[in-house]
Amino acid sequence: MHQIRLQEPFRGLFYAPFYAALARGAYAAERVEVQFIDSPGPSLQTDAVLEGRADLAWGGPMRLLLAHDRDHACPLRLFGAVVMGDPFLLVGRAPRPEFRLTDLATMTLGSVSEVPTPWWTLQDDIRRAGLDPDDIARVTDRTMGENAAAVAAGTLDVAQLFEPLVSAMEIAGTGHVWYAQASRGPTSYTAFYGRAEVIAKKRAACEAMVRGLAATLAWFAAAATDEILDTIAPYFDALDRAAAGRAIDRYRTLGVWTTNPRFPPAALERLQTAMLTAGAITHAPGYAGLVMEDVTEAALSSAK
Numbered sequence: 001m002h003q004i005r006l007q008e009p010f011r012g013l014f015y016a017p018f019y020a021a022l023a024r025g026a027y028a029a030e031r032v033e034v035q036f037i038d039s040p041g042p043s044l045q046t047d048a049v050l051e052g053r054a055d056l057a058w059g060g061p062m063r064l065l066l067a068h069d070r071d072h073a074c075p076l077r078l079f080g081a082v083v084m085g086d087p088f089l090l091v092g093r094a095p096r097p098e099f100r101l102t103d104l105a106t107m108t109l110g111s112v113s114e115v116p117t118p119w120w121t122l123q124d125d126i127r128r129a130g131l132d133p134d135d136i137a138r139v140t141d142r143t144m145g146e147n148a149a150a151v152a153a154g155t156l157d158v159a160q161l162f163e164p165l166v167s168a169m170e171i172a173g174t175g176h177v178w179y180a181q182a183s184r185g186p187t188s189y190t191a192f193y194g195r196a197e198v199i200a201k202k203r204a205a206c207e208a209m210v211r212g213l214a215a216t217l218a219w220f221a222a223a224a225t226d227e228i229l230d231t232i233a234p235y236f237d238a239l240d241r242a243a244a245g246r247a248i249d250r251y252r253t254l255g256v257w258t259t260n261p262r263f264p265p266a267a268l269e270r271l272q273t274a275m276l277t278a279g280a281i282t283h284a285p286g287y288a289g290l291v292m293e294d295v296t297e298a299a300l301s302s303a304k
Helices: 013-023 045-050 061-070 101-106 117-128 144-153 165-172 196-201 203-222 225-235 241-254 265-277 286-290 293-302
Strands: 002-007 032-037 056-059 076-083 089-092 108-110 137-139 158-161 176-180 190-195
Touching: 002 203, 013 076, 013 190, 013 203, 013 225, 013 241, 032 203, 045 056, 045 190, 061 076, 061 190, 061 265, 061 286, 076 196, 076 203, 076 293, 089 144, 089 165, 101 117, 108 144, 117 158, 117 265, 144 158, 144 165, 158 165, 165 176, 165 241, 190 196, 190 203, 196 203, 203 293, 225 241, 265 286
Parallel strands: 002 032, 002 056, 108 137, 108 158
Antiparallel strands: 056 190, 076 190, 089 158, 089 176
16 A cells, blocks of 8 residues: 555635545545645645645645745646636625626625635736726625625625635525636646655655546546535535535536546646736746646556
């Protein structure tokens, strides 16, 4: 058995395929014994990999882009794609089927404060729509839960949220989706990553992890929603099945989760561009400098 210490970034429903892989024994079936390390919080998980406390983590490629911007010799590399669509949505109190991003010019937007990527990608969409994002009145210091409550109370025009908050608002009749950020197309949000030397040293284990991930993604794409909920429930306390089920259906329809672990170059390009236009980075290593796609290709080739 191979040994892998695997770190999660934070507990989130849009990471559902990662929990499904653990729950279904997908890695064990590929002879990998995974020591799963619970989240220390999103700000600490990159350090766990860099400092050797974890072999691999799953998380946002944005963290690696930031790290490579600070240190062009950064050893962190990505492989094994899962979330390749943007999971965030814009939600208002009443239906607005004709909504356009340029409508934000006359509104107050509660943007995500917990992590930066959702705003970076949205501001790029806004620029492409022809509006300067700096011209938007924006609330930046409240949690998604607080912004959702403000939309429900009618004191905030629109909030940027993820699931299952959005589905819970729909069920309660307090919110309606105006815009799905996944509609822009592929955007890299989550994959495995590790230090290049660790990936090389544990190459067989990393390839086995990819095969386990591939099997899980194929199952996840076809499984009944209730079966997915039953599978991931141990990772979520007090799971609201109605909201979570609706959320999973939405994310699958939007293509938030890829159906195989190959990492699309266009997905990384869109994220890099968003971070560059936001001023979050000034240097981008490019696909070849960041993604070890040969790990995934070797893993899938050996599975044939």
